[in-house]
Amino acid sequence: MFKQLFQRISAAPTLPKTQAAARKFDVADFYRGPIPEADSAPADTAMALDEKLRQAYFWIVNTAILSPHYDIEYQNEPSPQFLVGDKKSRLTLPSAQSYSSYVLLPLLSFATQRKCLFVGGPGRGKTASAILMGVLAGYPVREVKRAMQHGHPQMTIADLLGNPLPADLMRAESTSDIRISWRRWLSMRVKIIDEYNRIPTRTQSALLTLMGDGYAELMDQIFESPASAWFLTANDDQGGGTYQVIDALRDRIDVIVQALPFNPRFLDQLLMRIEGNLQPEQAVPAQIVFTEAELDQMQTQVREVAIPVPVRRRLEFFASQFELAEAAGEQFEYKGKDTARLAGTDWAWLTAQDTGRDRMKDLGCQTKNGLSVRNLMTLLVYAKAMAFFRGQAEVALEDLRQVLPFVLNDKLKPDLDAPFFAVPNNAMFKSDRIGWLRQLFDASCAEYDRLDLDRTDPVGELAAQFAQGLEGLGEKDAVRRLTEIERLVAQLTQGGKLYGPLHDDLMLLKYLHQRYRNYLVWVRQQ
């Protein structure tokens, strides 16, 4: 009975932009007024996909989610801030349109067909949110619910993927003759795994192939799954659950969002939902349901969002902070935390060797690992998706800053014994990974600004020079560039201390040196 109320979506643009002095009289204004028009208005015109995604977001936030938290804060002017409590916790009232990560990140995963994990205690709406994503992809609620895979300790690979046809089992002379009755959910564009940490380890491996490589294999038969958005839920992602989740599977998850607690101030909304017997997933407006073609088109449009060089450079600088472990290897290339991890080196011993650097200042000392290529690719995709969602043609630094903690949560492992966490004001970051990652990025950007790398980047200049190509470069010029590289290496290594960004700069210079050296050999042979 409340269905129509809940099926309303905003008739106004969700992200209105000021249009300077543009005066177009819209005849539709004549029919606009205090009486809202039920549902038909948006059907008049095809909505842009970013606007449709925003409409979906606002419908979920305003209608389906009972107490949204605006934890992704944007500012376009100074925002009022208040310090509260003994810990002087900062409450910000954002001056620009801000978002709820619990809704936005899953939607961005939906838009980019990536993998999102909902974590949080029981009864906080993780599964309901995942079902909403399935409905947004155009599947009937009943089908989404039937297709949802519920993790349980007895779950077999056949439960997950399908069964061989019994008749074929009897007749077949080889496994290739056995046809498989694949489970329907494998072909869906939205895949939901409820309580994935209750799936037995062996079945997790089959799931890994499907999630990671997009196909399922059973008795020599292959099922190619279409590009899909994955939504997984777990009550506890820190090793709890019936089975330990295998690392490779955890690593395939692109973002992790946490269900934040319910604000009892919204109890009236809960009451209305009970009295109205309303289930939001049953009342998703048709205007915000995406077709398969729209999903494909949206992915293309997200990829087309540009990442400006200054934003990319800050990400490069940030990513350079973490991998270096000076004592882990003798050769420069092997001075990484991964070298120590692969060797099973004792972490405490490794950090104890690190005596030269300022362990408070060096951001790399706060983590036990570095960033993988997959992490960085995911970060770039989500930054683009964020900008797309906000109707921007290129990624702003703030877009990157906002998605970064959710992408790197569970990827960048904190070293809780690091001096940083021993500072009383930083103790809360031991449990607040999102806050910790955000401050990590902020600290990296502050260092980037201090070094004035936007204006002074000799390594970047040499790389840009090389990127122009070697064609037509004479022997003299090649020698001159080699000399420049050697001079720069000498200059950079004068300080004595080795930090992550410096390590990566030196590795780049070594690469350039090698390329010019090989080229020089070739030129001399001509």
Add this chain to the structure above:
Amino acid sequence: MSAQPALNAENALHAALRDRRDYFNARFESVRHAAPRLNSDALFDFIRQAIAPLVLVIEAQMPERVPAVVDAGFEVGLSLVSAGIWPSSPRLALLKHAYTTTFCALSQAIALDPQRLLPRLTNAVLTPGLNAELWLGCMEGIADALASPAQVLDAGIVCAWRCGLAHYRDAALTRIEVLPSAALLALFAPKLADASELKKALRAQRWYRSDAPLVPNQIAARVGAFVGLGGLFTAPPTVRSDGVELYVSSANGQWLLIADGYGMSLHSALAEEMTAIAIQKTLPQGFAKIFRWHNPRAAGAKLVELARWGEITSVASTTDTYAITHARSYAITLIAKPNLIAPA
């Protein structure tokens, strides 16, 4: 109206409300949750006075559409009552007239798409600046020629222009092509027989009116007024133009002026839109030749008329209009350019 149809309508209305009683009750409660001023008595009053007469007509024409009309009408009622428009808007009488007369005349189209037409037409009646009484009369006058919901909406825009909302001129001129000729002639030129000539004249001449043709040099309109007399200006205004648009400024703001043979409207403008355009006080050559107002020895009736508002403070010209302001007047004098006036 006979008693029997009224009884039927009441039955149809009652049946529609009864069939979805739970839904309507839930809608009422959910809207009251957000708008505590929602009053059930006022809603019942709206249903009795506005929805019932409309249902009466639709019940006779398309009984199967009654539930949809009641649904849409109920939603409109919720919005009107929760916003306090029903029963306390100054336009209440016009709303009642719209539902009991105009919308009944348009019932065939409304029955086909009540979810779209009822909110839109109700909003139209409430449009600020619209002479709603005249607009309702225009719509009633052409209702018989309008069969589809789209035609009704198009006609609504054309009538809005006809009733003085000059900024809908361009939109209306595109819609006159799809309106039935009978409706068009009824609206603009009841004495003419050929709609194509009418369309041509409407498009070509901003100041064209078949019922009151302009003669060259005649003042087409005097627009704007002192704020104390219902106008917008706190001081005598000045005009300027970039050749396309007319901009007005007074001590209390800036506006874009749109005017034609059927009315005028002023819209807030940004100062930046007009600061680059200089104020002219010199009359255009053609204008001076026609009026010779600046030459006392050639003073005629026109001079006397213009001179009585004091010295000219600004002059602006677009492709079809001269605009003049005066030192002692809060109104802007608009004069149609002679070459654009159809021969009388």
